[in-house]
Amino acid sequence: MAITGLPGGRAASVPLMGHETEPTMFELSVAGRSAAQLRTTGVPTRSLVDMVGAAHVKDEPVALSDLSERDLVGHFTRLSHRQFSVDLGAYPLGSCTMKYNPKFCDAVAADPALNGVHPGAPATLTQGWLELLVDLEEKLCAITGMAAATLQPAAGAAGELTGLLLMRAYHASRGEDRRRVIIPDSAHGTNPASVTLGGYEVTTVPSNERGLVDLEALRGALGPDVAGIMLTNPNTVGLFEEEITEIATAVHDAGGLLYYDGANLNAIVGVVRPGDMGFDIVHMNLHKTFATPHGGGGPGAGPVAVSARLADFLPGPKATRVADGTFDWVAPAQSIGRVHGWHGNAMVLARALAYIDVHGGDGLTRVAQHAVLNANWLRRRLADTLPAAYDRPCMHEAVLSATALKAATGVRGLDVAKALLDEGFHSPTVYFPLIVDEALMFEPTETESPQTLEALAQAVERIVARADTEADELHHSPHHTPVSRVDEARAARHLIATEDAAAR
Amino acid sequence: MAITGLPGGRAASVPLMGHETEPTMFELSVAGRSAAQLRTTGVPTRSLVDMVGAAHVKDEPVALSDLSERDLVGHFTRLSHRQFSVDLGAYPLGSCTMKYNPKFCDAVAADPALNGVHPGAPATLTQGWLELLVDLEEKLCAITGMAAATLQPAAGAAGELTGLLLMRAYHASRGEDRRRVIIPDSAHGTNPASVTLGGYEVTTVPSNERGLVDLEALRGALGPDVAGIMLTNPNTVGLFEEEITEIATAVHDAGGLLYYDGANLNAIVGVVRPGDMGFDIVHMNLHKTFATPHGGGGPGAGPVAVSARLADFLPGPKATRVADGTFDWVAPAQSIGRVHGWHGNAMVLARALAYIDVHGGDGLTRVAQHAVLNANWLRRRLADTLPAAYDRPCMHEAVLSATALKAATGVRGLDVAKALLDEGFHSPTVYFPLIVDEALMFEPTETESPQTLEALAQAVERIVARADTEADELHHSPHHTPVSRVDEARAARHLIATEDAAAR
């Protein structure tokens, strides 16, 4: 009988106690169960075949997963106990800005007066939303030093591609056909990928020994076919491109535009503005700097702000304050068109505005200051343990290198990262940026306390201290996590991406 | 410097990984931090001494715990990961009815139109609440077969004491001075405690070998000084008092009243009603039968329903439908007075009504049926492993006994219960009721699936199978829980009930 059908039952156990795996929802499923409750509507029933015709009606319903509400809750609650998160502990994952996100912003996003609004309702019935978007655009422009912005892109990468299409439209409007975009070798992977999708070729410029763009190499790469350059500043090794003015001049002189990858904006909000550095196009990762929790991988929002000469090309329609003080959707004159099915990730935008409003101009500046303070303190604190890749003041993240450790003990950066999981901390980013050997990129963010940083440093010290004698154990760490080291190669070799593939 | 001050920092780690303890919020505290944000009011400031006089103003502020919001979130999220709960797994804790509670009821309780209402607002401004209370009272009367109810008592024990005071008021109104209340030896501890607080003496009647009230002994105990009897039916060994009519007649004939402890109502809703069994006073544990999650120990609600002859004595004022169809607070004619600071645990009452409305009469009956089905199935399933204390059909809970196991292997009921934690299930209730030797009281409730019951049974089987060879390990279980077996004696011997006592 069905009653002996494990692991269905087994699943209702084993929560705190660690090392059991959780069955999938399909393994928990028992045909005939259901949790759904639908409203009583009084609408007469009618046969599907009558309504849409037999040719269209599926023969058999798609088998989903049939659970009681109790088992649904048990399953996902147990899964949540197998997941690290910022709310559980420090998450110094470089480039990702895993700061603590105020619960207040969650509350803002839960208000049905905002999140219960249909995106296709006319502007007259959604004035509050339009005003919110206009207010946010203004503040993002103030932060970036730009003239106008689109809020449509759903994430940083979408913002990048939007920015490149703006670049393209701009040059095209001037009758210019430029084909190359320059990016430094330290750039984030989305940059070159976006360049390709923007219809450009990538020209990579090397970094110099200081971890910065090699200005001479850059000048060498420039030419009349260069549409622009993509930079993040601070760059992905956590350093400020000090020659940014020279870079900007060189690019502008060559007729190119400067694109600012805003993923690292957290380091400089209120300190220096991309517009003031000479950038023409800036995307922001609201989910990094302006506190939308990352949701296990998303959602985000990647608004793109531009200088005045590019404003007319922005995606549209845009929420705009019109003459009578009300708000309406207006398309910029030479708009490149829509880049999102509706108006962008609106709830993420609302969260960001709430976060900006709570902090204000002064608070945002403190955010950057403390983010940089924490990173520098950690870098210095670990100087004798894991040296920084570039021995200079960093910005909001500290890129350390395990090269020496590996040479001496065989323990690699990855091992350190994995062992840190056993210490109860999330790992730093490893092996990025690609230009740093054995990179361990720590971004503590401003919301971690000095006590936490010290504890993190001590954990790193403990691991490094063990490298001499316990290298093998470190190679196989972590040991105390919900699962131990996972076989990634096997997953790729023998692809099982659905329960049904597993069954085959 | 403060930065090395662990465990403050340590705390921001160690979430999923198990066996570290979490520092207290006081250990995390750093003077000068604060998470609070108060509204900007524009109200002029004023000195406290001016306002209340120097004699009253505290010299030093009370030191609480000074945390950033981030550390506050980390701390309580990590604590939550050290806590078993129904949402994580099966919780077959007998007598406690740890069923799954619909999240819908949480949503009802979160509505500011209900939970944002001040209890001292006049009835004219709180008509919705009064109507809700009247509707709930009606339905609880339908369920119990009684005439009227008070919703004030905040939990079962408060209901018991209220019921005993009603008994007292009733007898007093008839000029009778009765001094004893009879309770069976299997009764829950709150029953005798309430009897004492009600100003009565306890007379205990023994259970017979069938686990039921010994009718002859009861008859012998009755007399003109007996105010009444307190019973739960099914009783605490999970059996239905089949001679309830005879018991009722005997007590009534002696001029006594019958009090029904409704903690076990989950077994009989829609099947048999206390009123129909002859009870005069009934309390309900809404937090057991009508799905308020227990909250780690509370809150609950313990409404008391009574037969017509007792209705005038109920606590008051009561929400009442008045002549014009509106609602008002009305005190019963001979009310014993208030038993709660306001109107009872109103949000718990609202949850219970929502639960009743979703189920309806038919659904509630199914609840009882499935609760009893699950308990009987488990009892039978484990018959060869841990025999039931009474080898008969049980109601919603199955009281098993480890007497034989202990005799054969030295492994006690407590060891089995603790070992079950290692298996990922919550323990059953142990050593209650007191009349069963080595009692293990399983109450699976209706919301656990047959698959879960089977898994639970297999876990018990595994433990019992280990008793022969691994008795010692079982004596020291659990091993895989956030902490291992806790030294209860030490806690009592060396009382540390606050951080400050710990510091001393």
Next chain:
Amino acid sequence: MADYLPHTDEEVHDMLDFLGLDSLEHLFAHIPAAVRLSGGLDIEPGLSEPDVAAIFAGYGEANAARANAMTCFAGAGAYDHEVPAVVKALGSRSEFVTAYTPYQPEVAQGVLQAIFEYQTLISRLAGLPIANASLYDGATALVEALNMAGGATKRSRMYVSAGVHPHWRAVARTFAAGTGHEIVEVPLVDGLTQWGSVDTSDAAAIVAAYPNYLGVVEDLSDARALASAAGGLFIVAGDPVAAGVLKSAGDWGADVFLGEGQPFGTPLAFGGPYLGLFACTMDQVRRLPGRIVGETLDSNGRRSFVTTLRAREQDIRREKATSNVCTNQTLMAVTAAIQLGWLGTSGLRDVATRCAEGAHYLFDAVTAIEGVEAVSSQAFLREFALRLPRRASDVIADMAASGVLAGVAASTLAPAGDPSLEGIENVLLVAVTEKRTRVELDAYADLLRKAVA
């Protein structure tokens, strides 16, 4: 129809089979037919969740005094304080919400430690060394305190200031019928307890309120002295927010502090669930009602928490237990610990101070209105009582029409002739929290002026 039962029909069938039964009804065959319900419950069939949600939306709309619809100046033991999103998020984590009483400490360290922290916070606020894990509410906490005093002194006379919330006194009277205690209410004059008006030499307890329910901050020295003279317990029923800035119960020499913990993170919730606070001296620890969490070690020597001194409790001591309390208000206690963690040392002080500033600002404005008088000339902290030229309930109704809940009419709390007040029909109790803005306070004064004109 909806329910939350997992069983499919086939499974029910199989399970019944296993038990040798034909139908679910057979499970109840041993129940005498005479008492069994035939025809089912007289309750309508079940509805879906959205259907029930619609019914509940109806209840909500019928509450004119619901949050967001009215600015709240009602207090009297229940206060409209800020509860930030972070406290709600943490306090509603399902591990806290869906656990039972921590009977198995090995899997309940989360709740146990949170209660331990709560006990510490309450103990500090009370200025007394030990606190329990919560009681139902302030009123029932008072009853427990009286019972403790009865047990400690073997006496039965309880002298209770009429400044104690009238509902609490009413609750004390109700339960005194069982314990045989005699509640002697000591009247107020000008908001001050007239301790001298009674002979307290046989006191089991002297109970003072701090501040009292009219808002007055009384000097407790006399009351303390009387308790000492009589050899009874000195019990202080205090506002825990006031405890953020006023002398603690311990400072005043109390044996017991009790209070209503609702202001610490619990919504107004039409009066419940709230949170009964209770702390006392070590002398009384064996009489402390309810659960206590203590620190200990696990078998590996790690710090752990566990409920302790269990021998006081009903499940062990039965008819000799110090109290019958079992289910308490743990979730509210955990929430209070979170809210106090959010506030921190300075935050609680700020809240209390802002309440006081708002209350004094409003007091000045409204007592300047012709016909509106302060009930008491004494100092107050965050609430005060006004004597109006009309029935307070009529004024409340008038102001409600403009979206202001003006306060609580004293007559709805206490009967006419209550020893705390004269002319109770016209008395309005007004409370101001840190949420009230100057604009709201000014608007209040304007509305009141109109209402009494």
Next chain:
Amino acid sequence: MADYLPHTDEEVHDMLDFLGLDSLEHLFAHIPAAVRLSGGLDIEPGLSEPDVAAIFAGYGEANAARANAMTCFAGAGAYDHEVPAVVKALGSRSEFVTAYTPYQPEVAQGVLQAIFEYQTLISRLAGLPIANASLYDGATALVEALNMAGGATKRSRMYVSAGVHPHWRAVARTFAAGTGHEIVEVPLVDGLTQWGSVDTSDAAAIVAAYPNYLGVVEDLSDARALASAAGGLFIVAGDPVAAGVLKSAGDWGADVFLGEGQPFGTPLAFGGPYLGLFACTMDQVRRLPGRIVGETLDSNGRRSFVTTLRAREQDIRREKATSNVCTNQTLMAVTAAIQLGWLGTSGLRDVATRCAEGAHYLFDAVTAIEGVEAVSSQAFLREFALRLPRRASDVIADMAASGVLAGVAASTLAPAGDPSLEGIENVLLVAVTEKRTRVELDAYADLLRKAVA
């Protein structure tokens, strides 16, 4: 002013000391003064959370079309479905919400397994063997599908039915500027795509909508045949709720299924964050954009999950990646898995069926109104287009005054002259979900009758 920084002044001082710095500003000393911001941001000082909450309450109130204030008949890719409390509670658990992309699988099994389950569910609904871990939304999923087709065929011409949502087509056009794809929009007549009107022999992709944005359920056999004939990919942009009862994309022979996943547990949210669904055949797996979670083993042989086939992705493949997507919509994907778990096999079918029943009931009622006509005579499932005797936006405004959001004006989605429709100004798109009651449908018909009278 408020922030969430833990550092006390003393700590900041100590940390700066450790770094040999005097002030926080010194941290930025290496930034050229010329570019540094002097005078701070031109943004007002910070406010407390309750202050900001008041501002946001103002935004909310200015949305006349907010939930609870208006009954929603708008659809067009965003639907007002039931999201039960249980789904919200689980989907908002902070472990899911505050995690990053699962780069460290050992501590991310929760999210990874949830995505694996999501992939399985979407694969089953699509009738295709593999699905990714989500994309931004339906529109950008379409772009990814076109890019996949471009990569697979090395061709650039994309034949897209004008029945595909106009915004999606617009987005496709925008991004085609970068990829060099040519988007050929194939017109509708009577709601049916006129595949025969174009020569598709050079097609990289044939894209059909199912149902299309006018609600029409088109037979996809011809489109499939054309794709096969051309050697292009057959791409179906489908409504995933319809997938509960209609033939799957796989049944129709699609190479790619994509859709907007908002109906699975995500609120209307003014258009985002939503959820781009994407599934395809195994032939295309190496071109699949975005993350894929696969099953594997840990070093102890336990089943584990991990992101896989990473070589397709931007962080490894850089300019040769199949897509630039990095941050996706994982939380929405997890929520969709939870919502589909709540619905189960029968629940999804019931939702789709009830939507259809409501839509047909309303269709019958409104097309009986004088002057109101169906745009298409073809079969539809859960939404339909009406041609009104007035501008649709005026009718929407009129009905909104009575609390009904009558639908979406086609002219706000597509420009006049769009190949899907003629006389677009008067066309109203109406959608009915399982939440709409007969009473609401009847009221709608009454209001529409008045609005067009």
